[in-house]
Amino acid sequence: MIWVILTLVFVVLRVAPGDPVSAALGGKLDEQALEQRREQLGFNRPLIAQYWDYLSSVARLDFGKSFSDNQPILHVIRDNGGATLTLTLAAFVVALLVGIPLGLVSGRYRDTVPDVFIRLFGILSYAAPIFFVGFLLQVYVAEPLGLPTSGASSPITAFTVKPHTHILLIDAFISGDSTAIQDVLKHLVLPAVTLGLLICGVFIRLVRVNILQTMQADYVEAAEARGISRGKVTWRHAFRNALVPVITVIGLQFALLLGGAVLTEATFNWPGLGQKLVDYINDRDYGAVQGIITIFAVAVVLISLLVDIVNALIDPRVRY
Known part of the structure:
Protein backbone atom coordinates (compact mmCIF):
# COMPACT_ATOMS: atom_id res chain seq x y z
CA MET A 1 0.00 0.00 0.00
CA ARG A 60 17.08 4.97 3.18
CA LEU A 61 14.69 7.36 5.00
CA ASP A 62 16.30 10.19 3.08
CA PHE A 63 13.58 12.57 1.88
CA GLY A 64 16.01 15.24 0.72
CA LYS A 65 15.39 18.96 1.10
CA SER A 66 12.42 21.10 0.21
CA PHE A 67 13.11 23.23 -2.83
CA SER A 68 11.06 26.22 -1.71
CA ASP A 69 12.73 26.85 1.68
CA ASN A 70 15.80 24.58 1.51
CA GLN A 71 14.83 22.71 4.69
CA PRO A 72 15.52 18.97 5.19
CA ILE A 73 12.19 17.17 4.95
CA LEU A 74 12.88 15.21 8.13
CA HIS A 75 13.35 18.51 9.98
CA VAL A 76 10.04 19.79 8.59
CA ILE A 77 8.32 16.60 9.77
CA ARG A 78 10.01 16.86 13.18
CA ASP A 79 9.11 20.52 13.69
CA ASN A 80 5.50 20.32 12.44
CA GLY A 81 4.51 16.71 13.01
CA GLY A 82 3.89 17.24 16.72
CA ALA A 83 1.19 19.82 16.03
CA THR A 84 -0.60 17.49 13.61
CA LEU A 85 -0.34 14.56 16.04
CA THR A 86 -1.74 16.70 18.87
CA LEU A 87 -4.66 17.86 16.74
CA THR A 88 -5.42 14.37 15.42
CA LEU A 89 -5.40 12.71 18.85
CA ALA A 90 -7.49 15.49 20.40
CA ALA A 91 -10.02 15.22 17.57
CA PHE A 92 -10.08 11.45 18.05
CA VAL A 93 -10.90 11.87 21.73
CA VAL A 94 -13.69 14.33 20.86
CA ALA A 95 -15.15 11.89 18.32
CA LEU A 96 -15.07 8.99 20.79
CA LEU A 97 -16.49 10.96 23.73
CA VAL A 98 -19.36 12.31 21.62
CA GLY A 99 -19.99 9.57 19.07
CA ILE A 100 -19.98 6.41 21.20
CA PRO A 101 -22.32 7.64 24.00
CA LEU A 102 -24.73 9.17 21.47
CA GLY A 103 -24.70 5.94 19.44
CA LEU A 104 -25.44 3.97 22.59
CA VAL A 105 -28.36 6.23 23.51
CA SER A 106 -29.67 6.15 19.94
CA GLY A 107 -29.61 2.35 19.84
CA ARG A 108 -31.06 2.00 23.34
CA TYR A 109 -34.01 4.29 22.57
CA ARG A 110 -34.68 3.26 18.99
CA ASP A 111 -37.29 5.22 16.98
CA THR A 112 -37.82 7.78 19.72
CA VAL A 113 -37.34 11.56 19.56
CA PRO A 114 -33.76 11.39 20.94
CA ASP A 115 -32.93 8.72 18.36
CA VAL A 116 -34.20 10.90 15.50
CA PHE A 117 -32.23 13.95 16.62
CA ILE A 118 -29.05 11.96 17.25
CA ARG A 119 -29.21 10.34 13.82
CA LEU A 120 -29.81 13.72 12.19
CA PHE A 121 -26.83 15.16 14.08
CA GLY A 122 -24.66 12.25 12.94
CA ILE A 123 -25.57 12.78 9.29
CA LEU A 124 -24.96 16.53 9.43
CA SER A 125 -21.65 16.21 11.27
CA TYR A 126 -20.32 13.76 8.68
CA ALA A 127 -21.65 15.60 5.63
CA ALA A 128 -20.75 19.18 6.58
CA PRO A 129 -17.48 20.46 5.04
CA ILE A 130 -14.71 20.86 7.60
CA PHE A 131 -13.83 24.40 6.60
CA PHE A 132 -17.49 25.45 6.86
CA VAL A 133 -17.88 23.96 10.35
CA GLY A 134 -14.64 25.63 11.38
CA PHE A 135 -15.84 28.97 10.04
CA LEU A 136 -19.12 28.68 11.97
CA LEU A 137 -17.28 27.89 15.18
CA GLN A 138 -14.93 30.82 14.65
CA VAL A 139 -17.80 33.23 14.09
CA TYR A 140 -20.41 32.06 16.61
CA VAL A 141 -18.53 30.12 19.31
CA ALA A 142 -15.04 31.58 19.66
CA GLU A 143 -15.97 35.05 20.91
CA PRO A 144 -18.67 34.05 23.47
CA LEU A 145 -16.36 31.42 25.00
CA GLY A 146 -13.21 33.48 24.66
CA LEU A 147 -11.44 30.89 22.51
CA PRO A 148 -8.66 31.72 20.00
CA THR A 149 -9.43 31.24 16.32
CA SER A 150 -5.92 30.89 14.91
CA GLY A 151 -2.62 29.22 15.68
CA ALA A 152 -1.54 26.58 18.19
CA SER A 153 -0.60 29.07 20.93
CA SER A 154 -0.05 32.72 21.60
CA PRO A 155 3.32 34.21 20.53
CA ILE A 156 4.56 34.53 24.11
CA THR A 157 3.91 30.81 24.78
CA ALA A 158 5.69 29.74 21.60
CA PHE A 159 8.65 31.92 22.61
CA THR A 160 8.95 30.87 26.27
CA VAL A 161 8.28 27.10 26.03
CA LYS A 162 11.43 25.21 25.04
CA PRO A 163 10.93 22.58 22.28
CA HIS A 164 12.04 19.43 24.10
CA THR A 165 9.75 17.05 22.17
CA HIS A 166 8.41 19.43 19.46
CA ILE A 167 4.93 18.66 20.82
CA LEU A 168 3.88 21.98 22.31
CA LEU A 169 1.42 20.60 24.86
CA ILE A 170 3.94 18.10 26.26
CA ASP A 171 6.66 20.74 26.27
CA ALA A 172 4.36 23.05 28.24
CA PHE A 173 3.82 20.28 30.83
CA ILE A 174 7.56 19.65 31.02
CA SER A 175 8.21 23.32 31.63
CA GLY A 176 5.60 23.32 34.41
CA ASP A 177 4.07 26.54 33.11
CA SER A 178 0.33 26.37 33.91
CA THR A 179 -0.37 29.53 31.92
CA ALA A 180 1.23 28.01 28.82
CA ILE A 181 -0.71 24.75 29.29
CA GLN A 182 -4.02 26.63 29.49
CA ASP A 183 -3.08 28.72 26.46
CA VAL A 184 -2.26 25.64 24.35
CA LEU A 185 -5.46 23.86 25.41
CA LYS A 186 -7.60 26.91 24.59
CA HIS A 187 -6.08 27.08 21.09
CA LEU A 188 -6.71 23.35 20.65
CA VAL A 189 -10.44 23.35 21.44
CA LEU A 190 -11.96 24.68 18.21
CA PRO A 191 -9.71 22.78 15.74
CA ALA A 192 -10.17 19.52 17.71
CA VAL A 193 -13.96 19.89 17.83
CA THR A 194 -14.10 20.75 14.13
CA LEU A 195 -12.04 17.73 13.10
CA GLY A 196 -13.65 15.43 15.68
CA LEU A 197 -17.13 16.12 14.33
CA LEU A 198 -15.97 14.77 10.96
CA ILE A 199 -15.97 11.16 12.18
CA CYS A 200 -18.34 11.59 15.12
CA GLY A 201 -21.25 10.70 12.86
CA VAL A 202 -19.53 7.49 11.76
CA PHE A 203 -19.22 6.31 15.36
CA ILE A 204 -22.85 7.24 16.12
CA ARG A 205 -24.26 5.21 13.27
CA LEU A 206 -21.89 2.29 13.76
CA VAL A 207 -22.50 1.94 17.50
CA ARG A 208 -26.25 2.31 16.99
CA VAL A 209 -26.40 -0.45 14.36
CA ASN A 210 -24.28 -2.84 16.41
CA ILE A 211 -26.29 -2.16 19.57
CA LEU A 212 -29.51 -2.97 17.71
CA GLN A 213 -28.04 -6.20 16.34
CA THR A 214 -26.57 -7.25 19.68
CA MET A 215 -29.81 -6.57 21.56
CA GLN A 216 -31.46 -9.27 19.41
CA ALA A 217 -28.90 -11.93 20.39
CA ASP A 218 -29.93 -14.98 22.42
CA TYR A 219 -27.72 -14.21 25.42
CA VAL A 220 -29.38 -10.79 25.77
CA GLU A 221 -32.79 -12.44 25.80
CA ALA A 222 -31.55 -14.92 28.38
CA ALA A 223 -30.24 -12.10 30.59
CA GLU A 224 -33.56 -10.28 30.41
CA ALA A 225 -35.42 -13.51 31.17
CA ARG A 226 -33.41 -13.83 34.39
CA GLY A 227 -34.80 -10.46 35.47
CA ILE A 228 -31.78 -8.28 34.73
CA SER A 229 -32.83 -4.71 34.01
CA ARG A 230 -32.76 -3.37 30.46
CA GLY A 231 -30.13 -0.80 31.32
CA LYS A 232 -27.72 -3.38 32.79
CA VAL A 233 -28.25 -5.70 29.84
CA THR A 234 -27.47 -2.88 27.43
CA TRP A 235 -24.34 -1.72 29.25
CA ARG A 236 -22.82 -4.97 30.55
CA HIS A 237 -23.67 -7.28 27.67
CA ALA A 238 -24.74 -5.56 24.46
CA PHE A 239 -22.43 -2.53 24.60
CA ARG A 240 -19.19 -4.47 25.13
CA ASN A 241 -19.88 -6.90 22.32
CA ALA A 242 -21.03 -4.11 20.02
CA LEU A 243 -17.64 -2.40 20.39
CA VAL A 244 -15.70 -5.21 18.67
CA PRO A 245 -16.49 -4.13 15.08
CA VAL A 246 -16.21 -0.48 16.15
CA ILE A 247 -12.56 -0.96 17.08
CA THR A 248 -11.78 -2.07 13.54
CA VAL A 249 -13.42 1.01 12.05
CA ILE A 250 -11.65 3.29 14.53
CA GLY A 251 -8.33 2.54 12.87
CA LEU A 252 -9.74 3.16 9.42
CA GLN A 253 -11.10 6.53 10.53
CA PHE A 254 -7.61 7.60 11.55
CA ALA A 255 -6.81 7.99 7.86
CA LEU A 256 -9.86 10.22 7.47
CA LEU A 257 -8.63 12.35 10.37
CA LEU A 258 -5.24 12.81 8.74
CA GLY A 259 -6.91 13.90 5.51
CA GLY A 260 -9.21 16.23 7.40
CA ALA A 261 -6.25 17.69 9.28
CA VAL A 262 -5.11 19.38 6.08
CA LEU A 263 -8.32 21.42 5.77
CA THR A 264 -8.60 21.98 9.52
CA GLU A 265 -5.06 23.29 9.79
CA ALA A 266 -5.60 25.59 6.83
CA THR A 267 -8.84 26.91 8.38
CA PHE A 268 -7.33 27.62 11.79
CA ASN A 269 -3.79 28.44 10.62
CA TRP A 270 -2.60 25.47 12.65
CA PRO A 271 1.20 25.00 12.28
CA GLY A 272 1.15 21.30 11.39
CA LEU A 273 2.10 19.07 8.49
CA GLY A 274 -1.25 19.70 6.79
CA GLN A 275 -0.58 23.43 6.59
CA LYS A 276 2.96 22.82 5.33
CA LEU A 277 1.62 20.35 2.78
CA VAL A 278 -0.73 23.00 1.37
CA ASP A 279 2.16 25.48 1.13
CA TYR A 280 4.41 22.97 -0.62
CA ILE A 281 1.66 21.96 -3.05
CA ASN A 282 1.21 25.62 -4.00
CA ASP A 283 4.97 25.84 -4.58
CA ARG A 284 4.98 22.58 -6.58
CA ASP A 285 7.70 21.32 -4.24
CA TYR A 286 7.93 17.67 -5.33
CA GLY A 287 10.29 16.42 -2.65
CA ALA A 288 8.47 18.05 0.27
CA VAL A 289 5.01 16.89 -0.87
CA GLN A 290 6.24 13.34 -1.42
CA GLY A 291 7.95 13.25 1.97
CA ILE A 292 4.93 14.45 3.95
CA ILE A 293 2.50 12.15 2.15
CA THR A 294 4.89 9.25 2.75
CA ILE A 295 4.73 9.92 6.49
CA PHE A 296 0.92 10.04 6.33
CA ALA A 297 0.85 6.75 4.40
CA VAL A 298 3.18 4.97 6.82
CA ALA A 299 1.15 6.23 9.80
CA VAL A 300 -2.12 4.96 8.32
CA VAL A 301 -0.68 1.53 7.46
CA LEU A 302 0.88 1.10 10.91
CA ILE A 303 -2.34 2.14 12.66
CA SER A 304 -4.31 -0.34 10.53
CA LEU A 305 -1.86 -3.10 11.48
CA LEU A 306 -2.12 -2.16 15.17
CA VAL A 307 -5.92 -2.26 15.00
CA ASP A 308 -5.80 -5.77 13.49
CA ILE A 309 -3.59 -6.93 16.36
CA VAL A 310 -5.78 -5.32 19.04
CA ASN A 311 -8.91 -6.76 17.41
CA ALA A 312 -7.40 -10.25 17.55
CA LEU A 313 -6.55 -9.79 21.23
CA ILE A 314 -10.11 -8.67 22.05
CA ASP A 315 -11.98 -11.22 19.95
CA PRO A 316 -10.46 -14.74 20.11
CA ARG A 317 -12.46 -15.79 17.03
CA VAL A 318 -10.29 -13.54 14.86
CA ARG A 319 -7.17 -15.54 15.73
CA TYR A 320 -8.70 -18.64 14.20
Missing part, protein backbone atom coordinates in the same frame (compact mmCIF):
# COMPACT_ATOMS: atom_id res chain seq x y z
CA ILE A 2 2.82 2.38 0.83
CA TRP A 3 4.46 1.63 -2.50
CA VAL A 4 1.19 2.24 -4.38
CA ILE A 5 0.68 5.59 -2.64
CA LEU A 6 4.26 6.69 -3.31
CA THR A 7 3.93 5.76 -6.97
CA LEU A 8 0.62 7.61 -7.38
CA VAL A 9 2.01 10.74 -5.73
CA PHE A 10 5.12 10.63 -7.92
CA VAL A 11 3.08 10.28 -11.11
CA VAL A 12 0.39 12.85 -10.25
CA LEU A 13 2.88 15.55 -9.29
CA ARG A 14 4.74 15.16 -12.56
CA VAL A 15 1.69 14.89 -14.77
CA ALA A 16 0.32 18.17 -13.42
CA PRO A 17 1.45 21.27 -15.35
CA GLY A 18 4.43 23.26 -14.12
CA ASP A 19 7.40 22.37 -11.96
CA PRO A 20 8.93 23.63 -8.70
CA VAL A 21 11.60 25.66 -10.47
CA SER A 22 9.04 27.64 -12.47
CA ALA A 23 6.81 28.03 -9.41
CA ALA A 24 9.61 29.36 -7.22
CA LEU A 25 11.72 31.31 -9.72
CA GLY A 26 9.36 32.03 -12.61
CA GLY A 27 9.57 35.72 -13.50
CA LYS A 28 12.88 36.09 -11.65
CA LEU A 29 15.13 34.24 -14.11
CA ASP A 30 15.12 33.89 -17.87
CA GLU A 31 14.23 30.60 -19.52
CA GLN A 32 17.85 29.56 -20.02
CA ALA A 33 18.65 30.02 -16.33
CA LEU A 34 15.48 28.14 -15.37
CA GLU A 35 16.52 25.27 -17.63
CA GLN A 36 19.93 25.15 -15.97
CA ARG A 37 18.33 24.94 -12.53
CA ARG A 38 16.03 22.12 -13.69
CA GLU A 39 19.07 20.23 -14.95
CA GLN A 40 20.95 20.76 -11.68
CA LEU A 41 18.01 19.40 -9.68
CA GLY A 42 17.48 16.44 -12.01
CA PHE A 43 14.03 17.42 -13.29
CA ASN A 44 15.20 16.93 -16.90
CA ARG A 45 16.20 13.33 -16.32
CA PRO A 46 13.94 10.49 -17.56
CA LEU A 47 10.99 9.84 -15.25
CA ILE A 48 12.04 6.25 -14.62
CA ALA A 49 15.43 7.47 -13.36
CA GLN A 50 13.76 10.07 -11.11
CA TYR A 51 11.36 7.39 -9.85
CA TRP A 52 14.16 4.96 -9.00
CA ASP A 53 16.17 7.63 -7.19
CA TYR A 54 13.04 8.63 -5.28
CA LEU A 55 12.26 5.09 -4.10
CA SER A 56 15.90 4.47 -3.20
CA SER A 57 16.01 7.64 -1.10
CA VAL A 58 12.77 6.76 0.71
CA ALA A 59 14.10 3.27 1.48
Whole structure:
Protein backbone atom coordinates (compact mmCIF):
# COMPACT_ATOMS: atom_id res chain seq x y z
CA MET A 1 0.00 0.00 0.00
CA ILE A 2 2.82 2.38 0.83
CA TRP A 3 4.46 1.63 -2.50
CA VAL A 4 1.19 2.24 -4.38
CA ILE A 5 0.68 5.59 -2.64
CA LEU A 6 4.26 6.69 -3.31
CA THR A 7 3.93 5.76 -6.97
CA LEU A 8 0.62 7.61 -7.38
CA VAL A 9 2.01 10.74 -5.73
CA PHE A 10 5.12 10.63 -7.92
CA VAL A 11 3.08 10.28 -11.11
CA VAL A 12 0.39 12.85 -10.25
CA LEU A 13 2.88 15.55 -9.29
CA ARG A 14 4.74 15.16 -12.56
CA VAL A 15 1.69 14.89 -14.77
CA ALA A 16 0.32 18.17 -13.42
CA PRO A 17 1.45 21.27 -15.35
CA GLY A 18 4.43 23.26 -14.12
CA ASP A 19 7.40 22.37 -11.96
CA PRO A 20 8.93 23.63 -8.70
CA VAL A 21 11.60 25.66 -10.47
CA SER A 22 9.04 27.64 -12.47
CA ALA A 23 6.81 28.03 -9.41
CA ALA A 24 9.61 29.36 -7.22
CA LEU A 25 11.72 31.31 -9.72
CA GLY A 26 9.36 32.03 -12.61
CA GLY A 27 9.57 35.72 -13.50
CA LYS A 28 12.88 36.09 -11.65
CA LEU A 29 15.13 34.24 -14.11
CA ASP A 30 15.12 33.89 -17.87
CA GLU A 31 14.23 30.60 -19.52
CA GLN A 32 17.85 29.56 -20.02
CA ALA A 33 18.65 30.02 -16.33
CA LEU A 34 15.48 28.14 -15.37
CA GLU A 35 16.52 25.27 -17.63
CA GLN A 36 19.93 25.15 -15.97
CA ARG A 37 18.33 24.94 -12.53
CA ARG A 38 16.03 22.12 -13.69
CA GLU A 39 19.07 20.23 -14.95
CA GLN A 40 20.95 20.76 -11.68
CA LEU A 41 18.01 19.40 -9.68
CA GLY A 42 17.48 16.44 -12.01
CA PHE A 43 14.03 17.42 -13.29
CA ASN A 44 15.20 16.93 -16.90
CA ARG A 45 16.20 13.33 -16.32
CA PRO A 46 13.94 10.49 -17.56
CA LEU A 47 10.99 9.84 -15.25
CA ILE A 48 12.04 6.25 -14.62
CA ALA A 49 15.43 7.47 -13.36
CA GLN A 50 13.76 10.07 -11.11
CA TYR A 51 11.36 7.39 -9.85
CA TRP A 52 14.16 4.96 -9.00
CA ASP A 53 16.17 7.63 -7.19
CA TYR A 54 13.04 8.63 -5.28
CA LEU A 55 12.26 5.09 -4.10
CA SER A 56 15.90 4.47 -3.20
CA SER A 57 16.01 7.64 -1.10
CA VAL A 58 12.77 6.76 0.71
CA ALA A 59 14.10 3.27 1.48
CA ARG A 60 17.08 4.97 3.18
CA LEU A 61 14.69 7.36 5.00
CA ASP A 62 16.30 10.19 3.08
CA PHE A 63 13.58 12.57 1.88
CA GLY A 64 16.01 15.24 0.72
CA LYS A 65 15.39 18.96 1.10
CA SER A 66 12.42 21.10 0.21
CA PHE A 67 13.11 23.23 -2.83
CA SER A 68 11.06 26.22 -1.71
CA ASP A 69 12.73 26.85 1.68
CA ASN A 70 15.80 24.58 1.51
CA GLN A 71 14.83 22.71 4.69
CA PRO A 72 15.52 18.97 5.19
CA ILE A 73 12.19 17.17 4.95
CA LEU A 74 12.88 15.21 8.13
CA HIS A 75 13.35 18.51 9.98
CA VAL A 76 10.04 19.79 8.59
CA ILE A 77 8.32 16.60 9.77
CA ARG A 78 10.01 16.86 13.18
CA ASP A 79 9.11 20.52 13.69
CA ASN A 80 5.50 20.32 12.44
CA GLY A 81 4.51 16.71 13.01
CA GLY A 82 3.89 17.24 16.72
CA ALA A 83 1.19 19.82 16.03
CA THR A 84 -0.60 17.49 13.61
CA LEU A 85 -0.34 14.56 16.04
CA THR A 86 -1.74 16.70 18.87
CA LEU A 87 -4.66 17.86 16.74
CA THR A 88 -5.42 14.37 15.42
CA LEU A 89 -5.40 12.71 18.85
CA ALA A 90 -7.49 15.49 20.40
CA ALA A 91 -10.02 15.22 17.57
CA PHE A 92 -10.08 11.45 18.05
CA VAL A 93 -10.90 11.87 21.73
CA VAL A 94 -13.69 14.33 20.86
CA ALA A 95 -15.15 11.89 18.32
CA LEU A 96 -15.07 8.99 20.79
CA LEU A 97 -16.49 10.96 23.73
CA VAL A 98 -19.36 12.31 21.62
CA GLY A 99 -19.99 9.57 19.07
CA ILE A 100 -19.98 6.41 21.20
CA PRO A 101 -22.32 7.64 24.00
CA LEU A 102 -24.73 9.17 21.47
CA GLY A 103 -24.70 5.94 19.44
CA LEU A 104 -25.44 3.97 22.59
CA VAL A 105 -28.36 6.23 23.51
CA SER A 106 -29.67 6.15 19.94
CA GLY A 107 -29.61 2.35 19.84
CA ARG A 108 -31.06 2.00 23.34
CA TYR A 109 -34.01 4.29 22.57
CA ARG A 110 -34.68 3.26 18.99
CA ASP A 111 -37.29 5.22 16.98
CA THR A 112 -37.82 7.78 19.72
CA VAL A 113 -37.34 11.56 19.56
CA PRO A 114 -33.76 11.39 20.94
CA ASP A 115 -32.93 8.72 18.36
CA VAL A 116 -34.20 10.90 15.50
CA PHE A 117 -32.23 13.95 16.62
CA ILE A 118 -29.05 11.96 17.25
CA ARG A 119 -29.21 10.34 13.82
CA LEU A 120 -29.81 13.72 12.19
CA PHE A 121 -26.83 15.16 14.08
CA GLY A 122 -24.66 12.25 12.94
CA ILE A 123 -25.57 12.78 9.29
CA LEU A 124 -24.96 16.53 9.43
CA SER A 125 -21.65 16.21 11.27
CA TYR A 126 -20.32 13.76 8.68
CA ALA A 127 -21.65 15.60 5.63
CA ALA A 128 -20.75 19.18 6.58
CA PRO A 129 -17.48 20.46 5.04
CA ILE A 130 -14.71 20.86 7.60
CA PHE A 131 -13.83 24.40 6.60
CA PHE A 132 -17.49 25.45 6.86
CA VAL A 133 -17.88 23.96 10.35
CA GLY A 134 -14.64 25.63 11.38
CA PHE A 135 -15.84 28.97 10.04
CA LEU A 136 -19.12 28.68 11.97
CA LEU A 137 -17.28 27.89 15.18
CA GLN A 138 -14.93 30.82 14.65
CA VAL A 139 -17.80 33.23 14.09
CA TYR A 140 -20.41 32.06 16.61
CA VAL A 141 -18.53 30.12 19.31
CA ALA A 142 -15.04 31.58 19.66
CA GLU A 143 -15.97 35.05 20.91
CA PRO A 144 -18.67 34.05 23.47
CA LEU A 145 -16.36 31.42 25.00
CA GLY A 146 -13.21 33.48 24.66
CA LEU A 147 -11.44 30.89 22.51
CA PRO A 148 -8.66 31.72 20.00
CA THR A 149 -9.43 31.24 16.32
CA SER A 150 -5.92 30.89 14.91
CA GLY A 151 -2.62 29.22 15.68
CA ALA A 152 -1.54 26.58 18.19
CA SER A 153 -0.60 29.07 20.93
CA SER A 154 -0.05 32.72 21.60
CA PRO A 155 3.32 34.21 20.53
CA ILE A 156 4.56 34.53 24.11
CA THR A 157 3.91 30.81 24.78
CA ALA A 158 5.69 29.74 21.60
CA PHE A 159 8.65 31.92 22.61
CA THR A 160 8.95 30.87 26.27
CA VAL A 161 8.28 27.10 26.03
CA LYS A 162 11.43 25.21 25.04
CA PRO A 163 10.93 22.58 22.28
CA HIS A 164 12.04 19.43 24.10
CA THR A 165 9.75 17.05 22.17
CA HIS A 166 8.41 19.43 19.46
CA ILE A 167 4.93 18.66 20.82
CA LEU A 168 3.88 21.98 22.31
CA LEU A 169 1.42 20.60 24.86
CA ILE A 170 3.94 18.10 26.26
CA ASP A 171 6.66 20.74 26.27
CA ALA A 172 4.36 23.05 28.24
CA PHE A 173 3.82 20.28 30.83
CA ILE A 174 7.56 19.65 31.02
CA SER A 175 8.21 23.32 31.63
CA GLY A 176 5.60 23.32 34.41
CA ASP A 177 4.07 26.54 33.11
CA SER A 178 0.33 26.37 33.91
CA THR A 179 -0.37 29.53 31.92
CA ALA A 180 1.23 28.01 28.82
CA ILE A 181 -0.71 24.75 29.29
CA GLN A 182 -4.02 26.63 29.49
CA ASP A 183 -3.08 28.72 26.46
CA VAL A 184 -2.26 25.64 24.35
CA LEU A 185 -5.46 23.86 25.41
CA LYS A 186 -7.60 26.91 24.59
CA HIS A 187 -6.08 27.08 21.09
CA LEU A 188 -6.71 23.35 20.65
CA VAL A 189 -10.44 23.35 21.44
CA LEU A 190 -11.96 24.68 18.21
CA PRO A 191 -9.71 22.78 15.74
CA ALA A 192 -10.17 19.52 17.71
CA VAL A 193 -13.96 19.89 17.83
CA THR A 194 -14.10 20.75 14.13
CA LEU A 195 -12.04 17.73 13.10
CA GLY A 196 -13.65 15.43 15.68
CA LEU A 197 -17.13 16.12 14.33
CA LEU A 198 -15.97 14.77 10.96
CA ILE A 199 -15.97 11.16 12.18
CA CYS A 200 -18.34 11.59 15.12
CA GLY A 201 -21.25 10.70 12.86
CA VAL A 202 -19.53 7.49 11.76
CA PHE A 203 -19.22 6.31 15.36
CA ILE A 204 -22.85 7.24 16.12
CA ARG A 205 -24.26 5.21 13.27
CA LEU A 206 -21.89 2.29 13.76
CA VAL A 207 -22.50 1.94 17.50
CA ARG A 208 -26.25 2.31 16.99
CA VAL A 209 -26.40 -0.45 14.36
CA ASN A 210 -24.28 -2.84 16.41
CA ILE A 211 -26.29 -2.16 19.57
CA LEU A 212 -29.51 -2.97 17.71
CA GLN A 213 -28.04 -6.20 16.34
CA THR A 214 -26.57 -7.25 19.68
CA MET A 215 -29.81 -6.57 21.56
CA GLN A 216 -31.46 -9.27 19.41
CA ALA A 217 -28.90 -11.93 20.39
CA ASP A 218 -29.93 -14.98 22.42
CA TYR A 219 -27.72 -14.21 25.42
CA VAL A 220 -29.38 -10.79 25.77
CA GLU A 221 -32.79 -12.44 25.80
CA ALA A 222 -31.55 -14.92 28.38
CA ALA A 223 -30.24 -12.10 30.59
CA GLU A 224 -33.56 -10.28 30.41
CA ALA A 225 -35.42 -13.51 31.17
CA ARG A 226 -33.41 -13.83 34.39
CA GLY A 227 -34.80 -10.46 35.47
CA ILE A 228 -31.78 -8.28 34.73
CA SER A 229 -32.83 -4.71 34.01
CA ARG A 230 -32.76 -3.37 30.46
CA GLY A 231 -30.13 -0.80 31.32
CA LYS A 232 -27.72 -3.38 32.79
CA VAL A 233 -28.25 -5.70 29.84
CA THR A 234 -27.47 -2.88 27.43
CA TRP A 235 -24.34 -1.72 29.25
CA ARG A 236 -22.82 -4.97 30.55
CA HIS A 237 -23.67 -7.28 27.67
CA ALA A 238 -24.74 -5.56 24.46
CA PHE A 239 -22.43 -2.53 24.60
CA ARG A 240 -19.19 -4.47 25.13
CA ASN A 241 -19.88 -6.90 22.32
CA ALA A 242 -21.03 -4.11 20.02
CA LEU A 243 -17.64 -2.40 20.39
CA VAL A 244 -15.70 -5.21 18.67
CA PRO A 245 -16.49 -4.13 15.08
CA VAL A 246 -16.21 -0.48 16.15
CA ILE A 247 -12.56 -0.96 17.08
CA THR A 248 -11.78 -2.07 13.54
CA VAL A 249 -13.42 1.01 12.05
CA ILE A 250 -11.65 3.29 14.53
CA GLY A 251 -8.33 2.54 12.87
CA LEU A 252 -9.74 3.16 9.42
CA GLN A 253 -11.10 6.53 10.53
CA PHE A 254 -7.61 7.60 11.55
CA ALA A 255 -6.81 7.99 7.86
CA LEU A 256 -9.86 10.22 7.47
CA LEU A 257 -8.63 12.35 10.37
CA LEU A 258 -5.24 12.81 8.74
CA GLY A 259 -6.91 13.90 5.51
CA GLY A 260 -9.21 16.23 7.40
CA ALA A 261 -6.25 17.69 9.28
CA VAL A 262 -5.11 19.38 6.08
CA LEU A 263 -8.32 21.42 5.77
CA THR A 264 -8.60 21.98 9.52
CA GLU A 265 -5.06 23.29 9.79
CA ALA A 266 -5.60 25.59 6.83
CA THR A 267 -8.84 26.91 8.38
CA PHE A 268 -7.33 27.62 11.79
CA ASN A 269 -3.79 28.44 10.62
CA TRP A 270 -2.60 25.47 12.65
CA PRO A 271 1.20 25.00 12.28
CA GLY A 272 1.15 21.30 11.39
CA LEU A 273 2.10 19.07 8.49
CA GLY A 274 -1.25 19.70 6.79
CA GLN A 275 -0.58 23.43 6.59
CA LYS A 276 2.96 22.82 5.33
CA LEU A 277 1.62 20.35 2.78
CA VAL A 278 -0.73 23.00 1.37
CA ASP A 279 2.16 25.48 1.13
CA TYR A 280 4.41 22.97 -0.62
CA ILE A 281 1.66 21.96 -3.05
CA ASN A 282 1.21 25.62 -4.00
CA ASP A 283 4.97 25.84 -4.58
CA ARG A 284 4.98 22.58 -6.58
CA ASP A 285 7.70 21.32 -4.24
CA TYR A 286 7.93 17.67 -5.33
CA GLY A 287 10.29 16.42 -2.65
CA ALA A 288 8.47 18.05 0.27
CA VAL A 289 5.01 16.89 -0.87
CA GLN A 290 6.24 13.34 -1.42
CA GLY A 291 7.95 13.25 1.97
CA ILE A 292 4.93 14.45 3.95
CA ILE A 293 2.50 12.15 2.15
CA THR A 294 4.89 9.25 2.75
CA ILE A 295 4.73 9.92 6.49
CA PHE A 296 0.92 10.04 6.33
CA ALA A 297 0.85 6.75 4.40
CA VAL A 298 3.18 4.97 6.82
CA ALA A 299 1.15 6.23 9.80
CA VAL A 300 -2.12 4.96 8.32
CA VAL A 301 -0.68 1.53 7.46
CA LEU A 302 0.88 1.10 10.91
CA ILE A 303 -2.34 2.14 12.66
CA SER A 304 -4.31 -0.34 10.53
CA LEU A 305 -1.86 -3.10 11.48
CA LEU A 306 -2.12 -2.16 15.17
CA VAL A 307 -5.92 -2.26 15.00
CA ASP A 308 -5.80 -5.77 13.49
CA ILE A 309 -3.59 -6.93 16.36
CA VAL A 310 -5.78 -5.32 19.04
CA ASN A 311 -8.91 -6.76 17.41
CA ALA A 312 -7.40 -10.25 17.55
CA LEU A 313 -6.55 -9.79 21.23
CA ILE A 314 -10.11 -8.67 22.05
CA ASP A 315 -11.98 -11.22 19.95
CA PRO A 316 -10.46 -14.74 20.11
CA ARG A 317 -12.46 -15.79 17.03
CA VAL A 318 -10.29 -13.54 14.86
CA ARG A 319 -7.17 -15.54 15.73
CA TYR A 320 -8.70 -18.64 14.20
